[in-house]
Amino acid sequence: MIPRLFGSRRRDPDHLPEVPESSRVYAIGDIHGRVDLLGELHEMVLEDAERWPDRRKVVVYIGDYVDRGLQSRQVIDLLIDAPLRGFEAIHLKGNHEDMMLAFLKDVTAGPGWMLNGGNATLYSYGVNLADAGNMDERLEMAQAELRRHLPQRHLDFLESLKLTHAEGDYFFVHAGIRPGVALDRQDELDMLWIRDEFLCSPDDHGKVVVHGHTITGEPEVRPNRIGLDTGAFASGTLTCLVLDGTERSFLQTLG
Numbered sequence: 666m667i668p669r670l671f672g673s674r675r676r677d678p679d680h681l682p683e684v685p686e687s688s689r690v691y692a693i694g695d696i697h698g699r700v701d702l703l704g705e706l707h708e709m710v711l712e713d714a715e716r717w718p719d720r721r722k723v724v725v726y727i728g729d730y731v732d733r734g735l736q737s738r739q740v741i742d743l744l745i746d747a748p749l750r751g752f753e754a755i756h757l758k759g760n761h762e763d764m765m766l767a768f769l770k771d772v773t774a775g776p777g778w779m780l781n782g783g784n785a786t787l788y789s790y791g792v793n794l795a796d797a798g799n800m801d802e803r804l805e806m807a808q809a810e811l812r813r814h815l816p817q818r819h820l821d822f823l824e825s826l827k828l829t830h831a832e833g834d835y836f837f838v839h840a841g842i843r844p845g846v847a848l849d850r851q852d853e854l855d856m857l858w859i860r861d862e863f864l865c866s867p868d869d870h871g872k873v874v875v876h877g878h879t880i881t882g883e884p885e886v887r888p889n890r891i892g893l894d895t896g897a898f899a900s901g902t903l904t905c906l907v908l909d910g911t912e913r914s915f916l917q918t919l920g
């Protein structure tokens with residue numbers, strides 16, 4: 666008998682990845698403050714779901730609700746106040762939520778966050794970066810104001826975000842995973858930030874990794890991963906992957 670070099674993690678090539686029986690799983694890419702597009706996409710998801718009344722329905726948000734687009738606060742309001750009826754909702758953490766949480770605790774996270782579009786989030790909470798004083802002072806004032814303006818339920822939402830979710834042969838995570846490391850032993854920094862080492866890897870990761878974080882013009886479907894970040898904040902195209910059995914389809918807002 667020939668030993669199997671890759672052990673049980675190597676998938677049978679004839680086995681197509683699938684989600685659990687009788688489940689219809691929707692995964693939504695990076696939203697970045699575009700509450701208009703999220704509302705539109707939710708309508709499309711509901712219309713699709715109505716055609717499958719007997720299915721268990723799950724929606725996974727891949728993270729990056731805030732920054733860049735101008736309506737970060739409104740996106741979080743919508744996710745909290747207007748969840749898709751009849752769906753199990755899973756909200757994953759993106760690197761942008763992580764930067765926002767870091768800034769709330771520690772002002773030295775401010776410059777990095779501002780470089781990544783955090784000023785748009787401050788604006789949506791009614792916080793303006795003062796134009797006088799040095800950067801440290803301005804960030805300290807902004808931090809104090811954000812702490813005051815951020816509703817407790819938003820903080821609870823941000824602190825409750827999960828890093829990963831699995832459905833059958835699919836694994837959901839914001840940025841990706843480090844190839845060669847087991848899915849349950851991944852490092853948080855990799856899951857929130859990784860790019861090329863994951864994106865360029867041809868490895869079979871054990872499950873198909875569904876992720877956002879890296880913008881592409883169209884959803885990127887590879888044998889080992891599916892990228893959903895179509896740059897909604899600038900393109901107007903917010904993408905939702907729909908999984909049912911071994912089938913895949915997409916819903917998208919028109920950019």
Ligand SMILES: [Mn+2]
Nearest residue numbers: 695729878894
């Ligand atoms: Mn993003």
